Amino acid sequence: MEEGRYKIDIKKFLPHRPPMLLVSNMPFIGPESVITEFHITSDCIFIDNNYFVEAGLIENAAQTCSAIVGQSYFDKEDLEGTSNKLVGYISAIKKVEIYGLPKVNDTIVTKAKLISRYDTEGLSICTMSSSTFRNDDLIVDCTLNCLIQEV
Template identity: 50%
Template sequence: MNFHFLDIKKFLPHREPFLMVDQVLTIDDEHVSTCFHIKPECIFNEEGVFNEAGMIENAAQTCSSIVGKSYFDEDDLEGCSAKLIGFISAIKKINIKACAKVGTTITTKAYIKSRLNTDQFTMCSIDCFITEDGKELLSCEINLVIQELKEHSK
């Protein structure tokens, strides 16, 4: 399925200038792939480089989209069936080999390692990798907590 038509802003709570994902390339219950074009006005632009904090935020936003997917109705392409909040509870491992330059596009892939669903929230551990033109820039393991806001419950 082609996900390029999805408006990621309808599924993530972030807004510009803090939105660090442009497009969902692929997504299923265990994996997601996104891309992000680094513009000069990006708030994580540090002397022409997308800094480490920006890369971690891109990874976290990508990771949250896998978990968030399960809260939305399968046919909801507008992000209307749920309203979520999420938090990084831990960054267990991180290896930053290089930072991307402004003007480039990074691809971020994430894979769920473990997941615990409760009535109130979802906790998960996710492996994530950021690449640029096939070169790995970052690898990490992130723990997230995702919660549905009750006023928007299904």
């Protein structure tokens, strides 16, 4: 397994706040991959008829993916997310396949990998692949382009 960090509080590093924060835990992050978890609750804004809808699944994937490149903007010793401020944007959805929708009280696990990255002063353009699972069943497979920018 690649060298990485375990059990980082991702909420301290993402600019998102409820109700747009769609990641609960980050059990692992490395230089080119990340694993996140999201426990779906009934008060989530992406719930329709007790299901977590497609837009929520895509946003969960984007938040997960952004952590890979976003981590490089923070000091290595920073465990509180105070050494920088970032924003991220989905610049393109290259591919998305949704095989099933999770329900309220499910926990989904999203695994993402960095495919490519181009850096300029305070801005990264990157392509990442992501797979989301519910109880070990693949429910989402996607490839996203994202922009990560210092603010």
